[in-house]
Amino acid sequence: MQPENAVLKNKKIVVVGGSSGIGYAVAQKAMNAGAQVVIASRSNKRLSTAARQLGERVQREVVDASNEQSVEDFFRRVGHFDHLVVTIKPQLPSGRFLENDVDAAITAFDAKFWGQYRLAKHGAQYIRQNGSITFTSGIASRRGYLGHSAVSAMNAATEALAKAIAIELAPIRVNTVCPGFVDTEPPTSGRAQHVKTLSPTLPLNRLGAASEIADAYLYLFANSYSTGTVVVVDGGAIC
Template sequence: MSHTGMKLAGQRVVVIGGASGIGFAVAELAHAQGATVIIASSSETRVRTAATRLDGAAAHTVDLRDESSVARLFEDVGEYHHLAITAGDWSSAMFGSVRDLDLDQARGLLDVRFWGVLAAVKHGCRSIVQNGSITLTSGMLAQRPRPGTPLATAMGGAVEHLTYGLAMDLAPIRVNAVSPGLVLTEHVRQRPERAVQAMVASLPIPRGALPEEAAEAYVYLMLSAYATGQVLPVDGGGLLV
């Protein structure tokens, strides 16, 4: 995607989860395409630091577990064109066999990744322009489950089916999702390199994605005026193996 086209010039892009990882890469690419970027995250320190890295970006703190916090975010933001949601709380509860599942922890995981996303869409759709877009985040495990991932698989699947339902419910606002494979975010890079490599060794492109490679999919879905109800994989061919 050419950075010289400035295809988002004059448009306002909100990225929830934009302080790091894929979210910051989305904010950075949208900024490079000429957008005015609003970064929102649960960490005030991290979101302010991230915003200073992008000239003219605004920083907002939001708690996706608190609907009133989400409502305030969109009241403060006002009219905008595109929303990308990459936020997700990382927890060991998301991985492991159902035999060992702590159901209370499992319920808590849905607070951000499902109910928090729903709150953001509920309030965000009120001030988005009529030809705007909303892009959610699922994951390759939704389509390619592995042992020890029933909860992660179910959450990804829930987001994908929510995407389909919202695309019909909110039309002409476009609603899509990106389904990343393994992305080399700050969180993933903390893992042993050997373990990361083992996870991607069988892929047609046998490596993890850079966050900026995943970000291209979100910006494509912002720009593609005929794409709605789509789940776009960025997984190095992971759906093939």
């Protein structure tokens, strides 16, 4: 257990997407820093597995960010809190632009972009003084990658939304973390094999770890003068 961090002691952090990957790493770091943490996602089974690993202090809640009623009910159950983090990752289309199924791209956009939109819209009224919202985009927002057309669009839209609502929701701070390629999937998955081939193109010559990306969210909880900004953690991908 790490020492408790005064900034997060007794703070309540809500992580939608907290049952795995980057969101799970944020939940773990926030708990180690003394926060009360709520992890949320669609699958109760995945949440239970994550909660068993995180320990009994974590609260878990089912929510589907694609469904507005589910989002409203979720925040009513959670009540007031300090920081909202969204790390939703839907099934992302990875084919070439001309071959992609448009409906699959729209469904993914609906979960990732509109999911973050719905969560910010309905969660804002429950955020306490000095609180914040942190979205998640991804490096395809600022660099072209083969097979990432839909992903690029939803990530860029996420960063633009955060900037716009940072003005309207102030003093609530609204920021985005933009991860590079992260080692979050089983090594045998097709995506893991694909992103591994990108490692040698990075100055740091390796994929990121979820815990390295999670540090950026903790920075944004703590830094009271950051809003409307994007923190890129990408191993140098955009050098």
